[in-house]
Amino acid sequence: MSGNRDGEMREAWPPRNMADLLFTFGWKTPREINNMSNDDKKNTIIVELRKLMGESVERLQEKSYDGIVDLTALVVLCHKNEWLPRKNMSTYEIMNKCMFELEKKGYGSVSDLLNQNMRSLVDKTCNWNEKNNGLGKVIDIKLDYPRAKLAYKQPDIIGVGYYDNLRSSQELYGEYTWTRTRADEHSVSFSKETHWTVNVATGVKFELKIPLIEKSELSLTVTSGGGAKETMNTTDKTVKTESFTLKNVVKVAPYKDLYKAFVVDVYEMDIPFTMIIETKSNERKTVTGTYHGTSGINERIEQKSGSEISQAEKGRPGMIQLMSQRPQQASAESNLSEREVFAQTVWGSAHWQPYEAWIWVAWVIKNRAFHNKPYWGGNFIKGVCLKPGQFLCWNDSNRRHGIHIDNPAHYAKIKELTDNIYYQPMSDDPTGGADSFNNPNTHGQPEWTKRCDKLKTINDYNFLRTKRQFL
Structure with a gap:
């Protein structure tokens, strides 16, 4: 929002005068602003600015009208971008921190930025803030199941397994495409190569090798600084090979005495996850959502190692129950x-x-x-x-x-x-x-x-x- 000297409000960013600041950051209502003198506006802004930095009231009072506007916009932007590690920073320290961050973002060297005024730093910081929602790279994804559901279906075997507190990691490669469709919606797609490690307490050990799910849909929720929610979807048709070790099979439906192998026709899972994206400006963005996967191809699951399953561990025909114990956490x-x-x-x-x-x-x-x-x-x-x-x-x-x-x-x-x-x-x-x-x-x-x-x-x-x- 922006306001002229008469108090009229209009769309603009960054704030260019004291009315802008008071209105944009919610410090005063438009009616209150219209009834304030310039001195009242300045004093109100100084009170708010003191909460965000370590400069004294006396030093802030000495600054010009435009100087207060630019300094406040810069401080609020830096706090929004989490560039300020503490609140008791002086104007000099804040400007140095801002120049250091802008240098890392490719806006010139600190020595070049030193020759520019504060309004230029505000403009460059705003420019970076707008560009930060652009293309990036998925650098990490954590499957964060407190309770993930996996289902297996076959003509003579139907199994549902619940896993508690599993640990898994995936490595994803490829560019993260961020396409804005509306103010609150995005779409995302990427190619990926996945490596899983799944640990579930103790018990019979299976080495499982299955192909990557042919089609997977990811429904993601992104929470931005303003609290807005954004929804994204993607379809991945890459076929790779995954391998993981499954420990603690409590009950397994009888197939053969040693359960050497069985075939699953359909495999489904729903797993909450957290994804970390590194944008092209080298910043990180965290995305959370639910991963739903379905495979329509036959998957052979073979017991590569492990002891025989005792009669007590065998379940009823037609049921596969995969359970785990919740480990204690420090x-x-x-x-x-x-x-x-x-x-x-x-x-x-x-x-x-x-x-x-x-x-x-x-x-x-x-x-x-x-x-x-x-x-x-x-x-x-x-x-x-x-x-x-x-x-x-x-x-x-x-x-x-x-x-x-x-x-x-x-x-x-x-x-x-x-x-x-x-x-x-x-x-x-x-x-x-x-x-x-x-x-x-x-x-x-x-x-x-x-x-x-x-x-x-x-x-x-x-x-x-x-x-x-x-x-």
């Missing part, structure tokens, strides 16, 4: 956010080390999540940090409620750093791919370090990168 996994776990891991691992070591430890965690290896905890930072046996700071009873912080001011600096790194694209990695570190003074040179290249020593720590053939 309290830290439910009580702490991913960014809190990230910051606490860096604190617990390196708060007594120099600032550069904090950066390298944070990128070790981020690089492990990028590699998506089960022995490192998967493809989410929280899972990497809490993977048993990987970070010593989580190996004791502290894990129950998080790591004890005995210096909040010191921890706040680490939290600011990790919050910033959390949103940075992988191309910003200053370590060259570090994925491990150790302290040779206390732990020597363990056997696993022989599979790594040493990248750098910072104080007590050697930072390492696993050789490609061992990943």
Whole structure:
């Protein structure tokens, strides 16, 4: 919205005067704005601006009419894009942060941006914000079933299996096409190559090899910053091969004594998921929805390994029941956010080390999540940090409620750093791919370090990168 000096409101962005600011951000109604003097408008905006930054009222009062307008628009935009790690930042710090982010987005170097005024920075930030809803690449998808339903149909066997708390990962390749059809609707399509790993408690082990579902429909819900919901659909006809291990088959319909194989004519599943998209401007967007898959081709499921199934485990003819036990989760996994776990891991691992070591430890965690290896905890930072046996700071009873912080001011600096790194694209990695570190003074040179290249020593720590053939 935009307003002229007489208070008339019209469509425009970014706000160009104080009436724009007060109306666009909901600080005052049009009727209230029309009854306010310029001094009243300025004082109201300064009150709101003080909530978003650390500049004093006296310093803000010194700024010109246009200066207040441009600064407020820039601060609100930066907060909207989550470029500001804290609220007590001065005008100088905010402008530097904005220039640093715009440089990463390809809007020129910081030295070039230094020669431009604040209104130019506002325009470039608005321009990036509009372009951010463009093409991108799917970089990760997490099948997040608290309860996924799978159904098998065959003339003599009908089975329905319920799985609780499964873990699965997929790698998707291809461009993510984002086509706007209406203000609140999009369509999406991509080619994909899928790799699954599914673990279900304990029991008989099956090695299953099945072709990728010929036709799959994805119904996605995107929640934007404004709370709007967008619906997308896609059809994928790529046929690949999936393999996964299924553990804990409690009951299986009799087929043969050893259940070597059976054929399924129809296979269906409904699985909630979370997808992370990296846009062409190197930002990340999270999409959630439900994955529904149907296969009309015969799929042979063979028992490659595992023990014989006892008579007690055999189900009635005509029923396949696949069940699992819900594993216990550490309290830290439910009580702490991913960014809190990230910051606490860096604190617990390196708060007594120099600032550069904090950066390298944070990128070790981020690089492990990028590699998506089960022995490192998967493809989410929280899972990497809490993977048993990987970070010593989580190996004791502290894990129950998080790591004890005995210096909040010191921890706040680490939290600011990790919050910033959390949103940075992988191309910003200053370590060259570090994925491990150790302290040779206390732990020597363990056997696993022989599979790594040493990248750098910072104080007590050697930072390492696993050789490609061992990943």
